[in-house]
Amino acid sequence: MNLKEKYAELLANIGFDEKAIEKNWFDLEKAYSKKSRYYHNLTHINDMIECFEMYFDKLQFPNEVLYSIFYHDYIYVSSKKDNELKSAEFAVKILPKSSNINQKLVFDMICATQLHQHNEVEDINWLIDFDLKILARGWSEYQIYFEQIRKEYRIYPDFLYKPGRAKALKHFLEYDSIFQTDVFRKLYEKKARTNIEREVLFLT
Structure with a gap:
């Protein structure tokens, strides 16, 4: 299933009609495909969805997590500090009134991708870790990042x-x-720290 199909299936499940799904996909694809987006683009979304699918059975609120993945960087202007807040507001605003999704949870999830700090809601911790998994890639991939x-x-x-x-x-x-779940700490913490330390040296 490709990204558009995954998106359409999710939106149908949470109460969007076919016309709204088509329009919102067009808008989302346009937002993430801007020339200014070298990293915060659909490839990043796709990488996060791969994590989502791998750890699906760990999630209590999979629809909220997946919807938040699609919209967490919807608004991204490098000179602004409120991208996550604006993205969260937009994601909630376009939800149908009849939607069965937890709006507050979606809002909190997207906002949490700004500071990437531990949350008492475990699904938010999973979302944060999906977002930060790039930090633990091999050095050549991390360098591209x-x-x-x-x-x-x-x-x-x-x-x-x-x-x-x-x-x-x-x-x-x-x-x-750096990572908020025990699973990601065990798998990726050491590598992420090594990469970050190396980049800091590169910058100084």
């Missing part, structure tokens, strides 16, 4: 970008753990 992020912030010269990026990365290293 941080080069894509740099392109998204290309409006900033190196003397502004490098300290800002290093500061954000060091925040992750200060956390007791």
Whole structure:
């Protein structure tokens, strides 16, 4: 099942009609396919959905998690700090009144992808980990990732970008753990820390 089919199936399950599904897919594809998006694009969404499918049986609220995956970066402007909030507001706003999805949970899930901090709702922790799995890729793939992020912030010269990026990365290293679920900690924590430490050195 491709991304559009997965999206259409989800939206049908949570109360969208066929016309709304078609329109919303067009809008979503357009948003994630902007030329300014080198990393926060449909490839990133697809990677997260692969994680979602792998750990589906761990989730209590799979529809909310999947819907949040599709919309968590819907609005993404590198110079803004409220992308997650705006994305959450938009995701909730377009839900049909008859939708059977938990709107507050969707809102909280998408907002949680800003700070990536531990949450008492375990499904939010899974979503955060799906979003951050890129940090534990092999070094060559990780390097492509941080080069894509740099392109998204290309409006900033190196003397502004490098300290800002290093500061954000060091925040992750200060956390007791980068990943929020026991499964991801065991599998990916060490590799993610190694990659981040290496990128910080690259920036300084």
